[in-house]
Amino acid sequence: MAIDFNALRKLNEGKTKIIYANPDDLKSVYMLFKDDITAGDGVKHDIIQGKAFVDWQTNRDIFEYLNRKGVCTHYISAPQERVCLVKKLDRKIDIEVVTRRVAAGSILKWGDMPEGKRFDPLVTQYHYKDDPLHDPMLDQSYVNFMVNNKGATEYSEMRKINDQVFEILEEAFANFQIQLIDFKLEYGIIDGKVTLIDEITGGSFRLWPYANEEPKLNQENVLSELNPAGRLDKDNYRMGEDLDMVQSKFAVIAEITGKFKDLP
Numbered sequence: 001m002a003i004d005f006n007a008l009r010k011l012n013e014g015k016t017k018i019i020y021a022n023p024d025d026l027k028s029v030y031m032l033f034k035d036d037i038t039a040g041d042g043v044k045h046d047i048i049q050g051k052a053f054v055d056w057q058t059n060r061d062i063f064e065y066l067n068r069k070g071v072c073t074h075y076i077s078a079p080q081e082r083v084c085l086v087k088k089l090d091r092k093i094d095i096e097v098v099t100r101r102v103a104a105g106s107i108l109k110w111g112d113m114p115e116g117k118r119f120d121p122l123v124t125q126y127h128y129k130d131d132p133l134h135d136p137m138l139d140q141s142y143v144n145f146m147v148n149n150k151g152a153t154e155y156s157e158m159r160k161i162n163d164q165v166f167e168i169l170e171e172a173f174a175n176f177q178i179q180l181i182d183f184k185l186e187y188g189i190i191d192g193k194v195t196l197i198d199e200i201t202g203g204s205f206r207l208w209p210y211a212n213e214e215p216k217l218n219q220e221n222v223l224s225e226l227n228p229a230g231r232l233d234k235d236n237y238r239m240g241e242d243l244d245m246v247q248s249k250f251a252v253i254a255e256i257t258g259k260f261k262d263l264p
């Protein structure tokens, strides 16, 4: 039977999802995906018919894959279209944790970095979540100090999970001739543990197809081996592509992540 969301208590509504109480279980909540798309910390905003559906598919397939690989996530199930059941947060951590393999996006401007520079080991950055302040980045040596001198192990836990998830997804997308460039993930505390929460969809990462069948990806700069113009992610929207095109690329992502269940 379909879930009647009008009868449920709305706990929270954000830019892309609504959270509803689950009357049958106080320890879990429903996450309903919306057709809204935003960029520039919410300044650019549109509605794309059907976006919620493809985001829900992508999110479901990625989280089911991560759970299978043993990652600690909030995801439980996808009980109906556009809806996920997840473990309810005990405490939200207001930090976005970014991992980068290849230099792209904002880091090219503020980091004075050539596009396509490859990072090995992966680069991790912590951004304090605050749209009006444009999610300012935390100073790395300060984070290290917090971990080593104040026992703030949440930071190192989040970095560890980010690295683990990046390596899992980078390898998964590589099966489809696509390079995971970077992503941002969110965390909370559930049952006393740092747990991966929220969503992983086309707005969470950059995905660039390979430029040729056997790209040489072990170089200092891998730009010539990749095809950024064929990007599948939300950069299409940020760059002003028409909404049909944006949605068709999100559908390609969902088609690919739909095949993750067949991966070993």
Ligand SMILES: Nc1ncnc2c1ncn2[C@@H]1O[C@H](COP(=O)(O)OP(=O)(O)OP(=O)(O)O)[C@@H](O)[C@H]1O
Binding pocket: 012, 013, 014, 015, 016, 017, 018, 019, 029, 074, 086, 087, 088, 089, 092, 129, 197, 198, 199
């Ligand atoms: N497991 C969970 N339990 C409870 N709330 C959750 C869980 N996972 C995600 N949320 C919350 O769902 C809310 C809606 O998500 P959405 O991404 O739409 O928000 P947003 O507008 O992007 O705001 P935010 O900047 O907080 O992400 C967020 O506040 C998010 O923290």
Ligand SMILES: [Mg+2]
Binding pocket: 014, 015, 016, 198
């Ligand atoms: Mg969000």
